[in-house]
Amino acid sequence: MELLDNLALGFATAGTFDNLLYCLIGVILGTLIGVLPGIGPLATIAMLLPATYKMSDPTTALIMLAGIYYGAQYGGSTTAILVNLPGESSSVVTTLDGYQMARKGQAGPALAIAAIASFFAGTVATFLLAAFAPPLAEIAFKFGPAEYFALMVLGLIAAVVLAHGSVIKALAMVIFGLLLGMIGTDVNSGVARFSFDVPELSDGIEFVAVAMGMFGFAEIILNLEQRENREVFTSKVTNLFPRWSDFKTAFPAILRGTGLGSLLGILPGGGAVLASFSAYAIEKKISKTPEMFGKGAIQGVAAPEAANNAGAQTSFIPMLTLGIPTTPVMALMVAAMMIHNIQPGPQVMTSNPKLFWGLIVSMWIGNLFLVILNLPLVGMWVKLLSVPYRIMYPAILLFCCIGAYSINNNVFDVFMTIPFAILGYLFKKLDCEPAPMLLGFVLGKLMEEYLRRAMTISRGDWSVFVTRPLSATLLACAAVLLVIVFLPSISKKREEAFAGDD
């Protein structure tokens, strides 16, 4: 069995002392920022990206960064259940029933079910990743430039459809991102575009600076506006283990959440947030007692927690097999690989099998760490919440500044975060979702490159995108998605689905 051999290689790689240690550091950091509202995995990974320069092995770097991402899904649920605050946007729905369970004195079982659901989903998603990534990479080898271009179009359209708010605004945001990606030296002609003779700009704008400005700093300013004082619910968490009847009710929900989450995670732009929302909606719809939802239904905790963890992990599939990041966090993973001179794409599996399988296996190990760590340490995480925001945000600012400086050891990147913080803040005020822009920004240069190559091969014939069957199928999917969101009945449903978010 090839799969078993591959997994054995993965275990050998992930099981080295260094990799285990950084996996542990990653998941602890992930849980920490997951617990704390106001700082997400995106800003944290951006902050730590420069620190991975020093690591000799890129596998170690990716293992740690991945741990932050899925660790945050665990941490987010703890805050959601105990404090009625989503630590992470993907655990917004967990607050609905999780906090109600805590109020009824069932905080322990709620936390345990959330952890079990996450672990189960993580395990399944790891196997899905191991099983489906190789065949997908095979297909990817058949891709020409036209297919890659079509795939990116599909990816960006999917990100638009899945973003909240107006579809046209999200489309405009994607294009804004693509345009910002154009800044810097054009690889074909050597012309420095839109650089205004600033030498630092001829290398393009640093992605980390954009991500920190738009997500880190803009978020801090928005939080400061709210002037809310956080209330901490420090009840004793007793009887951690759920009753057998709880478990029986929760298990089918965990299964459904895992399935849905895995599927949505693969889709571009999906990831963990959408997965948790949809999982909750479905549980409520098929439940025999929908009136129990919002009053402490255990399925309402189990399904979204399974879904967000599964989604977080399967979102690695398109990045690892096609080299295309489908969420901003994945874009940072791509950046981490590039730092170590690894070009993401289908060839990673064959040229760096250790990295590929080591990363996959480390996710399962990391999930195991999380279950072991989380339940006994819940009390400690909750204590952290009592650190007031007025002390926390200057620290976040400082770490971001250190991170931005360390990308190129240049203060230019620190200065660059400022315009993007303003932009991110303005966009929030104008109801424009920043995530699609970030995705466009990452894909901009690649997309232009594939478009050029496809058009050069076809000698300027645009029909190449519809005459090649694979590319035509991908573009047709994108078109169908766009038509669907503009249908009046769907657009209304979409508004409902996103209502209550934020």
Place this chain on the structure above:
Amino acid sequence: MRIRNHRDFWAGVLFMVTGLLFMALSRQYTLGTAAKMGPGYFPTILGGLMALLGLMILVPSLAKRGPEVRVAKMDFKAILLVLVAVAVYAATLPKLGFIVSLFLLIGISSLASHEYKLKTTLISSVVLLVFSWLVFVKGLELQFPFLPFFLTR
């Protein structure tokens, strides 16, 4: 004409202006042909598309019917203090070093909170300084000027 939806109106204006700006700036680069695209080709298309989308957002915001949507209030004090703190940090770091710029960053940005206290700001600055020294300088061996220029040998 009256603006009904201020958020959409200003978003539309922002997208239109940016799109047109990119189109205009692209004129200095070779356009090329579809088969041999120059550096100006893709940005010109994108700029045009963005301006068009901006228009599509802007026009409905002027519709006669519908509830009025205003842009939520902005807290200029918070924006200014946070961003000035970052700018001051970046400006002082190369010459005055990390210790000085850390105190400036924490000191200025802390003022943005509505529950500012000088004592906690000072304590947390010192704690963060020790933490950063241990983690970033000793642990991760990141390279940045630590002491002011007049104290380094």
